[in-house]
Amino acid sequence: EKGTYPHFMLKEIDEQPFVMRNIINKYQNENGKLKLDDDIRKAMTDADRVYIVACGTSYHAGLVGKQLIENIAEIPVEVHIASEFVYNMPLLSKKPLFIFISQSGETADSRAVLVEIKKLGHKALTITNVPGSTLSREANYTLNLYAGPEIAVASTKAYTAQIAVLAILAVDSAHAKGIELDFNPMQELAIVANAMETLCNQKEQMENIAREYLAVSRNCFFIGRSADFYVCLEGALKLKEISYIQAEGFAGGELKHGTIALIEEGTPVIALATQEHVNLSIRGNVKEVAARGAYTCIISMDGMQDEEDRIVLPAVHEYLTPLVSVLPLQLISYYAALHRDCDVDKPRNLAKSVTVE
Numbered sequence: 001e002k003g004t005y006p007h008f009m010l011k012e013i014d015e016q017p018f019v020m021r022n023i024i025n026k027y028q029n030e031n032g033k034l035k036l037d038d039d040i041r042k043a044m045t046d047a048d049r050v051y052i053v054a055c056g057t058s059y060h061a062g063l064v065g066k067q068l069i070e071n072i073a074e075i076p077v078e079v080h081i082a083s084e085f086v087y088n089m090p091l092l093s094k095k096p097l098f099i100f101i102s103q104s105g106e107t108a109d110s111r112a113v114l115v116e117i118k119k120l121g122h123k124a125l126t127i128t129n130v131p132g133s134t135l136s137r138e139a140n141y142t143l144n145l146y147a148g149p150e151i152a153v154a155s156t157k158a159y160t161a162q163i164a165v166l167a168i169l170a171v172d173s174a175h176a177k178g179i180e181l182d183f184n185p186m187q188e189l190a191i192v193a194n195a196m197e198t199l200c201n202q203k204e205q206m207e208n209i210a211r212e213y214l215a216v217s218r219n220c221f222f223i224g225r226s227a228d229f230y231v232c233l234e235g236a237l238k239l240k241e242i243s244y245i246q247a248e249g250f251a252g253g254e255l256k257h258g259t260i261a262l263i264e265e266g267t268p269v270i271a272l273a274t275q276e277h278v279n280l281s282i283r284g285n286v287k288e289v290a291a292r293g294a295y296t297c298i299i300s301m302d303g304m305q306d307e308e309d310r311i312v313l314p315a316v317h318e319y320l321t322p323l324v325s326v327l328p329l330q331l332i333s334y335y336a337a338l339h340r341d342c343d344v345d346k347p348r349n350l351a352k353s354v355t356v357e
């Protein structure tokens with residue numbers, strides 16, 4: 001039930017700090033140690049390559065997951081869109097492990113891949129919000145998101161839950177491989193939960209940005225580099241699906257290779273600048289688009305901010321920045337849709353769970 005909330009989407013955005021804390025509790029035992037099945041640990045450490053397969057928002061979580069698993073657990077990862085994988089299967093490694101990421105666990109495109117790879121004798125782990133779902137039942141292993149039912153068609157809390165669980169999985173695999181880490185996922189996720197709470201209390205600011213930038217715009221671009229780029233893809237998807245504004249996420253460095261031609265006087269460009277190692281280059285991109293008339297909005301992180309930034313996110317561990325940078329994008333999309341009188345929870349032409357290929 002929505003309770004006092006006008007929409008499920010807003011309620012689900014607000015639930016994200018609790019979801020983080022729930023995940024910390026579910027995946028930690030009394031001694032503060034990670035609690036994952038031995039079978040899953042073995043499947044991860046036996047694999048010479050992980051293939052993440054998903055659609056839409058879950059695919060975007062997979063892109064972040066690739067960075068986490070490669071950096072933390074040192075296992076190579078490929079991320080694939082399920083509907084493409086099915087007829088364009090890559091050359092597989094000798095010992096692949098498949099990870100299906102699916103909020104609903106019912107997505108037909110992902111299921112079609114699972115059926116194919118099982119025929120080849122490969123193992124699969126499903127990360128889902130619905131434990132008894134088809135993808136969960138048909139895979140060898142399941143990790144639950146513990147996000148609670150997600151009702152709004154636009155996925156919000158499932159995305160952040162997916163990334164949190166992927167971070168825990170990566171750390172568990174690293175421990176099993178004897179990799180020394182100075183990253184405690186539970187401590188860092190607790191910091192993330194607090195940061196999310198702070199942002200959930202800044203709704204007025206997000207609403208103002210939505211009104212100022214998106215009340216009448218035809219289009220909007222999101223730019224970022226490294227992990228920020230992946231979040232830009234998700235921010236753009238959120239905005240398109242609920243506000244019907246043509247939105248695209250671009251890698252900052254790709255602008256000059258074509259897309260900068262789209263910038264006109266007043267084109268809204270939202271830039272994420274939460275990655276220390278590319279902070280200067282993304283700010284350079286912002287200057288380039290601003291010089292061509294773009295109406296720019298920078299979202300940065302504490303410690304990296306500049307006076308002109310519109311939102312400064314509370315600092316979190318560099319591995320986990322997508323968990324907080326996505327939140328203003330979710331809220332800006334929500335308020336943009338609201339201002340444009342769109343049906344926020346049930347956007348046109350879309351279904352919550354896509355059970356046809």
Ligand code: F6R
Nearest residue numbers: 056057058102103104107154155
């Ligand atoms: C976007 C959205 C969709 C889903 C996609 C996959 O907000 O909800 O893009 O992420 O249809 O769904 P699941 O995760 O249920 O497999």
